[in-house]
Amino acid sequence: MPHSTTHPRLQLRHITKQYPGCLANDAIDLTIQPGEIHALLGENGAGKSTLMKIIYGVVQPDAGQIIWQGQPLSMRNPAQARALGIGMVFQHFSLFETLTVAQNIALAMGAAAGTPKQLEPEIREVSQRYGMAVEPQRLVHSLSIGERQKVEIIRCLMQDIRLLILDEPTSVLTPQEAQDLFVTLRRLAEEGCSILFISHKLGEVRALCHSATVLRGGKVSGHCVPNECSDLQLARLMVGDAQGLVAQYPKAAGNAPFLHVEKLSWHNPDPFGCSLIEVDLQVRSAEIVGIAGVAGNGQDELLALLSGEQTLSRAQAQRIRFGEQGVAHLRPDVRRRQGLAFVPAERLGHGAVPDMSLADNALLTAFQQGLVSKGLIQRGKVEALAHTIIERFAVKTPDARTAARSLSGGNLQKFILGREILQNPKLLVAAHPTWGVDVGAAAAIHRALIALRDAGAAIVVISEDLDELFQISDRVGALSGGRLSTLVPTAQTTQVQIGGWMAGQFDTGHLPQPDAASHI
Template sequence: MATPSPHTRLALRGITKRYAGTVANDGIDLTIAPGEIHALLGENGAGKSTLMKIIFGVVQPDAGRIIWEGRPVQMRDPAQARERGVGMVFQHFSLFETLSVAENIALALGAGAGTPKQLEPRIREVSQRYGMPLEPQRLVHSLSIGERQRVEIVRCLMQDIRLLILDEPTSVLTPQEADELFAVLRRLADEGCSVLFISHKLNEVRALCQKATVLRAGKVSGTCVPSQCSDLELAQLMVGDAEGLEARYDKAEGGTPFLQVEGLSWRNADPFGVSLENLNLEVRAGEIVGIAGVAGNGQDELLALLSGERTLQGHDAERIRFLGEPVANLRPDARRRLGLAFVPAERLGHGAVPDMSLANNGLLTAYQQPGMLRGRLIQRSRVEAFAADVIRRFAVKTPGTAAAAASLSGGNLQKFILGREILQQPRLLVAAHPTWGVDVGAAAAIHRALIELRDAGAAILVISEDLDELFQISDRLAALCDGRLSPQHRTEACAASDVGRWMAGQFDAPSLSTAA
């Protein structure tokens, strides 16, 4: 085994971590040099999250050594890791929702950094410089998923860091914003800061990272120089069998309109929130309509109105229709009885109850399915069978139906939530960010499931920041900007530049010749 160079920023040697019934990390070696942007790749459940938590002091390894700048160390807790110059942005956010952006950042930086009020100018300056504008006084609970991730990234970048760990940092960024972030990371690397970059977007890894370590089933399956590999070769290192990862799907013509949104306007009482202005949208049976947009442009508000979490009364109830019938005044359970299924943007806490078993999480939305209830009594065997069917058909990696939702990796929980909704055979599926933060194998499986549901006659609405995903699976495309929705166009008539203009609010696209 090679002795770490005194010029090595971080070296892991033989890191092993066991949990009941599984070995999360099995003898992992990893070396990162100063100024190096190093990718950590692997499918969901491969051990990436555990390894990152060990580096950041959240989890203690059962065996192995951590060598920091040539000296063996123990990262006892995150505070000690931060003192050494390690910053980390988790995929699942660690923010206090009732506090402001500035208060959250002040807590992370400690008393010596100044009061929240004193930090506000610096927060604005840093966030603007990195292309992730934030309003320091805004309360976190009012932020979209994408805006919350901006807080995490900016909070980390305001520290005096020597190793920056980023877990799926571009999941909610446009390609242009991702390019701006990459420019920042390259600048940091030029100044000597090391970057450990975790992403399932292989084109990003190839463009940004000098080296990559690939994990599979808790072990290092290989190392490579990403720029010298194709996406398919990287995917094969990650999942072994790369079948279906480069699938191209035929575009479909929708049939009968199922979801119709006409002249929908909604005024947001939150001064930092987004109001919706005269939205018109149609989703037909047997098609997928994709909506692009930068996070915080009205996606959350639209999803709440479509799912029934927020209702409209009086004449406004007619603004949203299922098969011609007004539904905007109906609660979520009533809309589900009409055929709606919903995959929210936030997995834990919204899509699933963290401490509840998978079986009970399945029951949460599938209780109206035949056999789930007899009168008011839960039929436990049917509930267990339904959850087991989701696990089997969507290849969810878990010990079983009794496992808590919080015990699953992000991608596996996403597969469970999506599978739970699809197996209810909905007539309309509204899915927010269906493959956010999942590995290439899971993303391919989710895309196939959506296409199969479309081909079975369902109407599907997908809201995503991933333009590649939207172009791959959508039959028609639109974009949200500042609460306004562009017209929908056939995907094959669109270019990425067209969608980019819509995302910026420029809805006139003279290059388009065919509109749906």
């Protein structure tokens, strides 16, 4: 429990931040006690990121007051925040992959802290004390995602840490790694460190956090004790009407197989990439297959090979088949004519061109849907498709001429997914469909995927979120080190087992075989 003290560790009073056309933070009050693990919850666009940046000195508020351990102050920059004992681990890590752990930590701490060699004993001592043992001489590119997160946290703990801010810290961790992280966070809290924990995983918030502040539309919509609330109650605080946000979908058996991947091996020339080793995958029409895995274990490579962004030779065409048609040698546009739709992991720059309008982004992959005639773009049909996507998938945007970059992550993801679904694909491959998306947008995306499955499409969902995979997948497996486990019915396995497979604890020759009768 939080330590009692004369002053709170941090108080925010009426913090306000206005951007052009957007009131990001509207008179927000927040109090964190020493030794308290405090959750900050809210939809995408609720104001969480802006508030974190204000606390860490990246952004200056327009109005309001920051009180640190009883003393008002102006947080001018991150260097001042670090000097006060505030550390932050961002959702996207900021490590140099070609440097060692010690070199990365030395860079962050500055010359006064000593050379990497001088810091090595302290790194070992701190990492072992908090159950996060990491070898200081390891190169970062050789570390797993979970180990890299440990380096980020150790880097904060090397200073006199008093407040640790964690942004979606478990989004790329296996369940076992997440539990190990929670042990460390609880130990830090017992020693008096305050922790501000930002997460969309409500179950984790309920299990870990002492209290929570919920933001909605830039304002505080409520405070609560998470372990006294249900996921549905927390969702209501975040989005208001939470009807349908916490859903259990019936599992489907599927029909005839549509996607066949047989003994697919591919050597990645990138020294920091992952090669695929004899991947076998079969996906039936009218089923969702979920593939779990920690980032960097072959997901990007498998996605590129399925989408056609990476092709094989004509002699290997049968390694990937749509029905009986070998497609491993075909370009993405040809595969789309065979029934493929694709939602990439990166929304801006891969799924959509940032500076192009939503209408033009709709044209990018749907041009074969009667939007081009005799080499001329049918502008009216393009606009009509974009409007249909916006209406059907509740995309919040002024109109179809709005640039893609101006949408929130959740709304852009709904647009991209809608664009692909409305092409009525026979096969949809979706990467991390709700990554970084709030609970309301995630529920809408899940409903759309289930509806497409029920309409007869074969669907592959690659995700690091086991809660999501178990909610929507009919069968599930895991990628680790470029190898794919056997797929098993979701109802016949557990998150603990799949989490072990994500860590490579499987032998493809001795895995339990799926119950074939349940899928015929």
